[in-house]
């Protein structure tokens with residue numbers, strides 16, 4: 001078994017943090033090109049979806065998508081539960097995990113990839129060939145991120161973690177999003193005290209410190 005990762009990227013980080021929380025050891029291979037924000041062409045030839053994280057099982061089966069990879073391990077290592085332990089916690093963990101990926105991480109990534117010169121012609125991940133940057137998406141991504149951070153702050157004003165009393169994959173994706181926002185010069189905690197309280201608490205977890 002092998003997990004393909006890219007140490008500067010937020011999506012593989014979600015899985016690396018998850019595995020650290022669980023105490024599961026999986027061999028990892030770094031597939032980023034040193035000093036260049038791109039994946040190794042040799043890896044891309046073998047990776048059908050051209051993205052990381054990617055889990056390769058011993059029989060060659062490939063599993064893409066961060067949460068699908070976590071789900072694979074969760075089924076085999078249910079303790080401690082990181083995707084919810086009862087019906088309500090499971091639903092809330094999934095709700096906030098999906099909102100964090102679709103409304104948060106995608107929004108920040110949209111702004112980031114359309115802004116940075118080093119991503120010219122590669123505005124979309126996982127696409128063979130060119131994908132042009134669209135300058136209007138830089139600001140739109142920021143606006144979407146503001147709405148997401150406001151929602152996160154409101155939720156964290158009523159709950160210790162996103163799904164409730166327990167840390168879950170929702171917190172992992174949300175934390176990776178908040179941290180990634182630094183690269184578009186956004187401080188998500190600024191003016192959002194509940195988000196700031198949660199961010200400090202999550203940042204102190206050993207699983208997070210190991211991937212900072």
Ligand SMILES: N[C@@H](CCC(=O)N[C@@H](CS)C(=O)NCC(=O)O)C(=O)O
Nearest residue numbers: 009010011051052053065066125126
């Ligand atoms: N929804 C996917 C997102 C994966 C993704 O977009 N990964 C990025 C790195 S954060 C990637 O592989 N980018 C390839 C590239 O930039 O060429 C997941 O959950 O794994």
